[in-house]
Amino acid sequence: xxxxxxxxxxxxxxxxxxxxxxxxxxxxxxxxxxxxxxxxxxxxxxxxxxxxxxxxxxxxxxxxxxxxxxxxxxxxxxxxxxxxxxxxxxxxxxxxxxxxxxxxxxxxxxxxxxxxxxxxxxxxxxxxxxxxxxxxxxxxxxxxxxxxxxxxxxxxxxxxxxxxxxxxxxxxxxxxxxxxxxxxxxxxxxxxxxxxxxxxxxxxxxxxxxxxxxxxxxxxxxxxxxxxxxxxxxxxxxxxxxxxxxxxxxxxxxxxxxxxxxxxxxxxxxxxxxxxxxxxxxxxxxxxxxxxxxxxxxxxxxxxxxxxxxxxxxxxxxxxxxxxxxxxxxxxxxxxxxxxxxxxxxxxxxxxxxxxxxxxxxxxxxxxxxxxxxxxxxxxxxxxxxxxxxxxxxxxxxxxxxxxxxxxxxxxxxxxxxxxxxxxxxxxxxxxxxxxxxxxxxxxxxxxxxxxxxxxxxxxxxxxxxxxx
Ligand code: AMP
Numbered sequence: 001x002x003x004x005x006x007x008x009x010x011x012x013x014x015x016x017x018x019x020x021x022x023x024x025x026x027x028x029x030x031x032x033x034x035x036x037x038x039x040x041x042x043x044x045x046x047x048x049x050x051x052x053x054x055x056x057x058x059x060x061x062x063x064x065x066x067x068x069x070x071x072x073x074x075x076x077x078x079x080x081x082x083x084x085x086x087x088x089x090x091x092x093x094x095x096x097x098x099x100x101x102x103x104x105x106x107x108x109x110x111x112x113x114x115x116x117x118x119x120x121x122x123x124x125x126x127x128x129x130x131x132x133x134x135x136x137x138x139x140x141x142x143x144x145x146x147x148x149x150x151x152x153x154x155x156x157x158x159x160x161x162x163x164x165x166x167x168x169x170x171x172x173x174x175x176x177x178x179x180x181x182x183x184x185x186x187x188x189x190x191x192x193x194x195x196x197x198x199x200x201x202x203x204x205x206x207x208x209x210x211x212x213x214x215x216x217x218x219x220x221x222x223x224x225x226x227x228x229x230x231x232x233x234x235x236x237x238x239x240x241x242x243x244x245x246x247x248x249x250x251x252x253x254x255x256x257x258x259x260x261x262x263x264x265x266x267x268x269x270x271x272x273x274x275x276x277x278x279x280x281x282x283x284x285x286x287x288x289x290x291x292x293x294x295x296x297x298x299x300x301x302x303x304x305x306x307x308x309x310x311x312x313x314x315x316x317x318x319x320x321x322x323x324x325x326x327x328x329x330x331x332x333x334x335x336x337x338x339x340x341x342x343x344x345x346x347x348x349x350x351x352x353x354x355x356x357x358x359x360x361x362x363x364x365x366x367x368x369x370x371x372x373x374x375x376x377x378x379x380x381x382x383x384x385x386x387x388x389x390x391x392x393x394x395x396x397x398x399x400x401x402x403x404x405x406x407x408x409x410x411x412x413x414x415x416x417x418x419x420x421x422x423x424x425x426x427x428x429x430x431x432x433x434x435x436x437x438x439x440x441x442x443x444x445x446x447x448x449x450x451x452x453x454x455x456x457x458x459x460x461x462x463x464x465x466x467x468x469x
Pocket of ligand 1: 252290293355356357358360361362363364396397398
């Protein structure tokens with residue numbers, strides 16, 4: 001049995017660039033395009049070939065970089081990070097890239113994912129005299145690398161990676177080399193791009209578009225890439241497993257213009273909406289999507305059902321994600337501030353409300369209420385993913401089973417709780433059909449939070465290990 005990790009997981013974004021004179025500035029733009037992956041803090045570490053220089057702060061990318069002195073961040077190589085947090089671990093020390101100085105070589109480290117055996121590894125490291133600087137699980141890797149030999153090489157990194165279990169996309173920078181690694185199951189997204197002669201690495205391909213870079217290829221599961229002035233080389237540090245890209249990247253997390261493992265996120269969401277319309281049709285007048293993450297699915301549902309798609313809900317763009325509020329009361333207030341109904345569209349209508357997912361049920365309940373107050377005759381909730389019943393151990397904030405509404409209630413009960421006239425979820429088969437258009441390329445997706453099928457297991461981990469990214 002996997003022990004349950006409390007709701008402190010984070011979803012982060014990593015960015016790296018090799019061989020561009022404006023490395024720090026481009027990192028700023030790249031991170032800005034991945035702001036949705038993390039709003040707690042951001043940072044950059046630049047190398048000029050001799051020294052590593054860091055700038056990181058709590059806050060949004062714009063605010064963090066407003067205070068950056070770009071002339072002091074000179075160098076043609078950089079690694080950057082955006083960090084997301086729900087509760088706990090919200091301190092500057094956990095903002096990445098983490099930087100480790102040493103007499104021989106320094107190392108910066110940026111991570112997206114979750115190290116499942118971090119608690120055990122930290123215990124072992126501490127017992128052997130290591131003093132860790134953060135409460136982040138990401139830091140463990142740096143210590144393991146250093147203990148695998150006093151050099152930062154493909155060999156020492158491979159040895160270290162083989163000791164960690166979980167989901168991870170890592171960028172590791174030393175003065176004259178950048179290393180890029182993806183876990184053997186490839187749960188988190190990570191791609192390589194080119195900008196002229198420069199190499200670019202990013203969690204999401206939207207970052208390439210932002211800086212004018214072109215997509216080159218996906219980093220493969222179990223692959224360790226080295227980038228230096230000699231170019232790019234690659235080894236396998238572990239046996240490649242069948243890839244299981246995180247389904248929530250498609251459902252909710254990634255930007256619609258990103259391609260995740262060769263599948264465009266908007267297109268996959270639209271397909272989810274279409275499958276949902278085939279599986280769970282209902283008589284109604286209009287289809288409304290909850291902005292922004294459900295718009296693509298709502299368009300697909302409307303197209304497939306032949307019903308008009310309407311802008312029935314408007315989002316205030318200047319309110320942060322509701323999910324990041326630490327208490328239930330604040331989250332509910334957050335939903336109220338964020339979304340408003342368009343009464344003239346809604347009044348007297350039978351509305352199909354499409355949302356991408358239900359986690360705790362806060363958002364759906366509030367929106368159903370809002371639509372009814374705006375005069376909707378009926379509200380039928382259609383969710384463009386299977387119900388979320390299990391915690392995620394791979395770095396997506398899914399909270400504990402106790403808080404997951406679908407782990408504790410049947411679909412009719414959920415419908416009752418959120419005040420809807422009906423509720424239906426997309427099936428697992430429908431989700432796979434929507435995402436995995438070509439199984440030879442796309443292999444599979446991780447649906448553990450929906451189905452309980454965990455592709456990577458780690459027995460006996462302690463509750464609340466460390467805050468992940
Ligand atoms: P809830 O109100 O707790 O049911 O949250 C559901 C809403 O949060 C959905 O409408 C999604 O758009 C969004 N969401 C789903 N998964 C996540 C996640 N892992 N992190 C942040 N927000 C999420």
